[in-house]
Amino acid sequence: MTEQVPTRELYDLARRVGLEAAAYVRSARPAGRVDVASTKSSDTDVVTEIDEACERLIRERIFAARPDDGFVGEEGDDVIGSTGVDWVVDPIDGTVNFVYGIPMYAVSIAARHDGEIVVGHVVNIASGAEWGAVAGEGAWCHEGDDRRVLAAPTVARLSHALVATGFNYVPEVRAKQAAAMARFIPQVRDIRRIGSAALDLCALAEGQFDAYVEQGLKPWDLAAGGLVAREAGIVLSGLDGGPDERLVMGAHPAIAEEYFALVRACGF
Structure with a gap:
C-alpha cells in the first residue's frame, strides 16, 4: 500500500501545513477566553471562528499542492478526490482547551490511501511539540x-497502568461513560483527562500513558494520533474490531489483551 503513494512527500506536506496552521492559531488567539462561534453535538461542544479559519488555511495549502486529492475535515464539507488519497484533518483538536487557554490543543493532519492511514502529523499549538508517523516506517517526535x-x-502490570481518557459532550452518553469509569478506575493506577485525543495518543506513544480508552472519536480525532501510537508499538482496538466511533482502546502488547477485556467488562 505505502509503495503505491509517495508517503514521504505526503508527510512533508502534512508537516509543513501543520506547522503553518499552528503558527496561525497562535497568532490569531486573543488573550483570555476565546469567543464561541457555534456548537456541535451539544451546547458544550464548541467551535470557534479560528477553528474554521484554520481549516480553510489547511484546505487551501493542501489543494494548492495536490488539487485532485480528497479532504475530510471537522469544520467543513468533505471533498471527494480522484487520486485515492484523502486528507483527514482536525484544525484544533481540543477546542474547549483552546477556548479556556489550557495549553493542550493541536493541529492534526493525516493522509489516507484507499481508506488506510499512511501518514500522520500532530503539533501541540501552544508548546510547538510535534509528532509524526509513516505507515510501516515508525513514529517519532521532532526535536x-x-x-x-x-x-x-x-x-x-495492568493495575499500575496510567490511563488516558475523555468523555462525550452529550449528557446522556456522558452519564453512561461515568458509570463505566466508576467500575474501571479501581482496577488501574489512575486516569488522566487531557482534552485532546490526538495529544493523548501521541503521549501514549511516548510512554507518558500506559493505556487509552475513549468513545465518540471521529475520524479526524483518531487518524494522525492513532497512526503515531500504532507505529510506536501500541495495539489499538474497538469493541468488536478496529477502533471506531463506538470505542477506541489502546495499550502496549504486553497488557493489551487483559486491558481490552477489562474495558469491555466495565461496560464502555
Whole structure:
C-alpha cells in the first residue's frame, strides 16, 4: 500500500501545513477566553471562528499542492478526490482547551490511501511539540532538525497502568461513560483527562500513558494520533474490531489483551 503513494512527500506536506496552521492559531488567539462561534453535538461542544479559519488555511495549502486529492475535515464539507488519497484533518483538536487557554490543543493532519492511514502529523499549538508517523516506517517526535524514534515502553502490570481518557459532550452518553469509569478506575493506577485525543495518543506513544480508552472519536480525532501510537508499538482496538466511533482502546502488547477485556467488562 505505502509503495503505491509517495508517503514521504505526503508527510512533508502534512508537516509543513501543520506547522503553518499552528503558527496561525497562535497568532490569531486573543488573550483570555476565546469567543464561541457555534456548537456541535451539544451546547458544550464548541467551535470557534479560528477553528474554521484554520481549516480553510489547511484546505487551501493542501489543494494548492495536490488539487485532485480528497479532504475530510471537522469544520467543513468533505471533498471527494480522484487520486485515492484523502486528507483527514482536525484544525484544533481540543477546542474547549483552546477556548479556556489550557495549553493542550493541536493541529492534526493525516493522509489516507484507499481508506488506510499512511501518514500522520500532530503539533501541540501552544508548546510547538510535534509528532509524526509513516505507515510501516515508525513514529517519532521532532526535536528541531532531528527525530527521536518512539517505542512505547512495556507495562509490567495492568493495575499500575496510567490511563488516558475523555468523555462525550452529550449528557446522556456522558452519564453512561461515568458509570463505566466508576467500575474501571479501581482496577488501574489512575486516569488522566487531557482534552485532546490526538495529544493523548501521541503521549501514549511516548510512554507518558500506559493505556487509552475513549468513545465518540471521529475520524479526524483518531487518524494522525492513532497512526503515531500504532507505529510506536501500541495495539489499538474497538469493541468488536478496529477502533471506531463506538470505542477506541489502546495499550502496549504486553497488557493489551487483559486491558481490552477489562474495558469491555466495565461496560464502555
